[in-house]
Every structure is written in structure tokens, then in C-alpha cells.
Amino acid sequence: EDEDDVDGLEAWERAYADERSWESLQEDESGLLRSIDNKALYHAQYRRRLRAASRIQKGLIRYLCIVIDLSRAASETDFRPSRMAVVAKNVEAFIREFFDQNPLSQIGLVTIKDGVANCLTDLGGSPESHIKALMGKLECSGDSSLQNALDLVCGYLEQIPSYGHREVLILNSALSTCDPGDIMETIQKCKKSKVRCSVIGLSAEIFICKHICQETGGLYSVAVDESHFKELILEHAPPPPAIAEFAIANLIKMGFPQRAAENVISICLCHKEARGGGYTCPRCKARVCELPTECRICGLTLVSSPHLARSYHHLFPIAPFDEVTPVLSSSQHKLPKSCFGCQQSLLNPGNRPSLSVECPRCKQFFCIDCDIYIHESLHNCPGCESFR
């Protein structure tokens, strides 16, 4: 087919022409082939990321609008099968990851089609409803209009409570924008409303997108391929640094409902049918099926303590571990033979010490895989937790 036949090469041929992956095979000491040792490279990347993320206050209650560009540029097939399909798949993964990391936040979806911005879903906290709405309407046509999108989003984000952080994430495929007025005015309006706009471009770097991000304090990045796009969009899942004046601290009233046993039947508000289990609103005693949610009768935000606990690791982060340079001297006997967390040997074959890290607080040693797992997913140092 046409789209695969660039430069006279089939798609599968391009992988060989570009990468020549056979050249990076290596042999280990016993002559067996092993694949590229990505571990050290990956670890170096991870440590760079860690240094960048120092202890800054983060905005934990976020109201994020995702703007998806469905103009005709989104039907380009440089991202296989098409830009729109790649965007939709990654937005679905992003929505799940976002609610996993920010359970008290809300997302709204906006699309740009034929030069007009439309609200696809309202700001809400249930991942399934957003994903269902997104997958239902994937067609693209017409021009893109950044100004209309920003106007619409600012209008929505005006209505949210003052303690929330307002954010927009624009997934832009087009190279041009068709605006009815002066976009600079709209940008100033966003800046005044304290909306933080970030853009991820799929085509090329565009000045106006860069300008929007600079003015509002957001992040601008351009994806070079599908996996890079996935990486870029997932970067927006953890809470961004909070710009202090942007949100007013406030006490939010919330309810912590108890979970009823499975055999207690009552009519639920969300599906309007009789079901067992579920949660009871402590203020008005209405029944809801899942948390977190807002009680439809009295408007109380209902959460469970694990939802709040999901964000506590942002408030109590663990210190980065220090790298231990493997020195082949008499100090080698100080290094323990195995990783404290997973018991993996810290010695390479031949008794040479491999790369390891040390926790500055409990002085235990860990392998680099545990280092990555501990800081990216677990957020507990096993050494510090295992000693009083």
C-alpha cells in the first residue's frame, strides 16, 4: 500500500535499514550472545529524571481538560495506523494512569473539528465514561483552531472551585490554526485565569504553541514517534509543580462512606437499579456504587482513605539513593554481596562488583533495578522501613 512504500522500502525493511540491530549484539564471557545491555543506559536516564524532580510542592487537586485535535491533519499516517488512532489509544492509557495517580482530580475532554471546539465530556472523575465517549467518535475533518479550544476551556475552568489547579493539555496534529480573532488576547486571558496550558505536538514545532506554553507556565514537547508520544503524554500524569499563587488553600468537606456487605440490597443513584454492596453517603444516606464520586443528592464529595493515601507519597518522598562506584580495591569487602531488597547478587560473574546504590539514611545497598522500582512505583525504602 502507498503509506508503507516510502523511499521504495516496505515498512518491515525500514526497520532494518534504520536500526541495523544485529550490529549491537554482544557476547558475554562464555561466548553466548546477549542482547544490548540497556540496563546501565536506562539507569542513567532514570537518575537524570530523579535529579530534576526535587522536593517541590505539587498541585494535587487538578482539573485537567484534554484537547484532542481532530482536524484533517489527524488522519495523516506517519504515526501508524493514523495520528488520531495513536492519540486515542494513548489518551485512554493516560486517563487510567491519571486517575490512578490523582484520585481526587477530574478530567474533561474537548475536540477540535472543522475549526470548531466541542466539549466531548464534562469535567468528571470516572475514567470509563471519558474513555467510552472518546472511542465512540473518532472522525476527523476540517481545520484546527487553537483559539476556539482555549476559549472553550477557559470558560469551563472558570467554574471550578478556587482550590483546584486548572490545566489544559493540547494534543496538536495540525501545522496551522484557523482563529476568529486575536489569539494573543486569548492567551492573556488564560494567563489571567491561571490556566496552565501544555502542548504535545505530533507534527513539528510551532511558534504559537511554544508561546502559549511559555506564557502560561506549561510544557511544550513534540513527539518523534509512537513510543516517544506515549512517554511524553504519561509525563503529564504525575502532579506538576504547583505555582503558589494559582490555587487558594481551602478546607474541602468530604465524606468517608462505609462499604456495605454484599447482601444488603438498595437502589443506587448511578444506575437506578437495585444492587448489593455499595457505599452510603454519610450526610444524606443515598447509595453510590463506586468511589471517588460526588453524591448526586447532596453534592458531598465521597472518597475512601486509600484514595487520599495514593497522593501521600508526593508529600513524603524518599531521598534518591547514592551511586556506589565499583572500586576494585580493598574496600570491596565493605560492599554486601546481595541487594537488600531482592537478594540479587551485586557481583558480576567473576566477582567484580556491579553498579549498585546506597540509601543515605539506612545505609543499605540495592541493585539498580530495585532503585528504579523503589523510586518510581513503591515509594518506600525497604531498608528504612525494616529498621526501627
Add this chain to the structure above:
Amino acid sequence: MASAPSKLYADDVSLLVVLLDANPFFWSASSLPFSKFISHVISFLNSVLLLNQLNQIVVIATGHNCCDYVYDSSSPASRSAGTGKLSALSVDLLEKLEEFVCRDEKLLKKEPEGSIASSLLSGSLSMALCYIQRVFRSGPRHPHPRILCLHGSQDGPEQYVAIMNAIFSAQRSMVPIDSCFIGAQNSAFLQQASYITGGVYLKPQLLEGTFQYLSTVFGTDLHSRGFLQLPKSVGVDFRASCFCHKKTIDMGYICSVCLSIFCKHHKKCSTCGSVFGQPHSEAASEPNKKRKAGDT
């Protein structure tokens, strides 16, 4: 970081990571002596190893002052021959457990105040999860991992944040956390752990029959659980505790900056120092360095 089905051995191969509570303050007051309990556990572990040739068992002891690995069925050192009466597993496990208990005792700095002498469950949970991640990395074929907590000590509220972090990480990796709780009153932490990760929480009524509870409820692999009627959770208490009085509340106020929970309206947040109703500044918002969060 979830394990894809195609990467596993046959459905019924398990990796069982057992977190064994070896807190001397709990065992000295327990109705079931530690030695009897260990004999139940050893019989159970041997029976799991017999179920499938490829099953693996790892035991981590949870002490009052430290945690450590005491048995790993896949390590070459654990092939020592048993004596006539005891199996290889018993010999290894008992030896390491004795060493562990002595070490734990030496590390005791001061007697615990009050009645709560909790063990370091967050430490052994974290170590178990690191080990399981290593198994996931080990190659294209590996057993189904799960965690079994044989625990009796009371919950230590200072470990709340660490235990919740471990629970969420286990949920993301799809590792169920089962609990067989042998203490006096239910453990809210372990109930939440089993609910969130899809494991089984059980508080046996007759401790003399511990082996029977263990082998019928916790012995089977994860795939077979779909066909069994295992004990269901009877109401998990998800209510929060307020940071000011530590009492359980069902309606409260949350600071929008640091998510601390209060039972009544305050002018200022005691955790992060934000003044409510005014834009907060960077200087006032340095969170507490120690994880002094409220308990559940």
C-alpha cells in the same frame, strides 16, 4: 509492570512469599505458642512445595526491630539434606529463624511504650515486592507470585503511609496480598490490603487448626481460585482518622494542599502550614519530613 499471561509457566505454578510475624512482644502474649505455630506453617509450606514441582517459596521474617529473608526455596544453599525426621525446608528455615530472632533481640533499644508493640510489616512487604519484581524481570517464564501475611501484631499507625504505598504498588503489579491474621482484633491495614489487591483476609476462629485453614484457604494457586468458594470480605472499614484527634470520622475537612484530614474547621493546616482562604506561599508549605500520617 503487570505480568502478561503469555509470560507465565502453566497456570498452576506459584511463587508464595510468606511474611512471618516474629514479634516477641506479640508471641509472648499469644494463646498459641510460637513453636506450635511454626510447626503448622512448616507443614503448610511443605504441602505447597508438593503441589507442583515448580512452586517456589520465600519466607521473610517480620521482627520488632528488623526484617530479613529466612528461606528461599530456589536458592542453591537450600538444598541441604534433611535429617530423618525433619525435611530440608524445616532445617534451613528453623536455623535462619533462630539467627533472626537473636539478631532482632540484640537490636532492641527500648521497651515499647503502651500496649502497642507493632512489628515492621511495611519493611517486609517492601522487601517482598522487590523480590517479586526481580522474578518478573527474570525472563519470559516465571510463576504467579502472591504474598501471604501470617501476622498477629497490632497495626502501627506510623506505618500507615508506607503500607498504603506497598499496597498500591502490589495492586499495580497485580500481586494479591492474602492475610491469615492470628491476633486478637482485626487488622484494618491487612483488611484493606486484601480488599484493594484482590487477596483473601481470614481471621481463624480456632488457632489449633491453623494448618487446616492455611491449606484449604491459602494453599491453592491463583488460577484455581476462580473455581473455589474462598472467604469473602465482610465489610472493610475505609473511614479515615482525623489528624488532630486520631478518631475515626465519616465526614471531615481535607486541606487542598497536603490532603490532611481534620474533623472540624481550622484556620491553618497543622501539617503544611497553609492558611485557608488565602493564596498559599512556598515558605509556609514545607511538609513534615517524618511520615506522621494518621492511621486508618
